[in-house]
Amino acid sequence: MQVNDFPVHIVVPTYNEAQNIPILLDEIFGLHLHNVNVLIVDDNSPDNTGAVAKSYAESKGFSVSILKRDRKSGLGTAYVEGFQKVIAQLSGREGFVVQMDADLSHDPKYIPEMIELLHENDVTVGSRYYQGGGSDEEWGLYRKVLSEGGNKLIRFVSGLKVKDCTSGFKVYKSEVLKKICWDRIHCVGFAFQVEIAMQCQSNGFRIREHPIMFNDRIAGESKMSASIIFEAILKITLLRFSSFRLSPRFWSNS
Ligand SMILES: Nc1nc2c(ncn2[C@@H]2O[C@H](COP(=O)(O)OP(=O)(O)O)[C@@H](O)[C@H]2O)c(=O)[nH]1
Numbered sequence: 001m002q003v004n005d006f007p008v009h010i011v012v013p014t015y016n017e018a019q020n021i022p023i024l025l026d027e028i029f030g031l032h033l034h035n036v037n038v039l040i041v042d043d044n045s046p047d048n049t050g051a052v053a054k055s056y057a058e059s060k061g062f063s064v065s066i067l068k069r070d071r072k073s074g075l076g077t078a079y080v081e082g083f084q085k086v087i088a089q090l091s092g093r094e095g096f097v098v099q100m101d102a103d104l105s106h107d108p109k110y111i112p113e114m115i116e117l118l119h120e121n122d123v124t125v126g127s128r129y130y131q132g133g134g135s136d137e138e139w140g141l142y143r144k145v146l147s148e149g150g151n152k153l154i155r156f157v158s159g160l161k162v163k164d165c166t167s168g169f170k171v172y173k174s175e176v177l178k179k180i181c182w183d184r185i186h187c188v189g190f191a192f193q194v195e196i197a198m199q200c201q202s203n204g205f206r207i208r209e210h211p212i213m214f215n216d217r218i219a220g221e222s223k224m225s226a227s228i229i230f231e232a233i234l235k236i237t238l239l240r241f242s243s244f245r246l247s248p249r250f251w252s253n254s
């Protein structure tokens, strides 16, 4: 698959990202990739992210569509709905599907290189922990330990081989997403990243990491905390080692 041969669909979940979204769209469309389409999954953001994105895209002639949901329902379900919409749009044709955050933590400049790697792989993971990757220097010790320690623990309990198993920056061949069993995705929040990676690995897809520098968000607020990481560890452990059927309520963390 050549970068220029197939459409590129970029799915971006948003909640209160009105300040970031115009910058992100400029950066994405500034890459001048062939046939790029952005799908923003917005949960009725109080700061009007959806409307801001729509009018900005129209003023610039960017190919952007908005999937508007009624209320904040979590990053995981935003991706599930976004991916399903893209797969339906492709209606059997091949394409590349990118997932990335709106807060400028994931630099779109990596997208072409990540797509190139799909010549011989099925999924590319933008990785902070692969040689050459990293995070903002300004991260405090607590945040570094939380992020790196959490990632290592989750990697251990999930059995994932990728070093950055919580990365939210990935590119998939569309055929990969067609094989994902959406009914088996339980995590509404951040642990969704681990769950989808686990399905990619267990389906035998070739997963390759590409080093990225992860930028801390400048505008808006992050929701990451020690309790969210420990909740993710607990859920992933149960997912891997238990055959219990847990009520959907148990999994909800948005
Ligand atoms: N649609 C939707 N997007 C969300 C939700 N929670 C977070 N996001 C988006 O998911 C991305 C990652 O969230 P962020 O708060 O930056 O998480 P962090 O980087 O892990 O702290 C950003 O683009 C957020 O706007 C949600 O409930 N619904």
Ligand SMILES: [Mg+2]
Residues within 6 Å of the ligand: 101, 103, 105, 217, 222
């Ligand atoms: Mg973020």
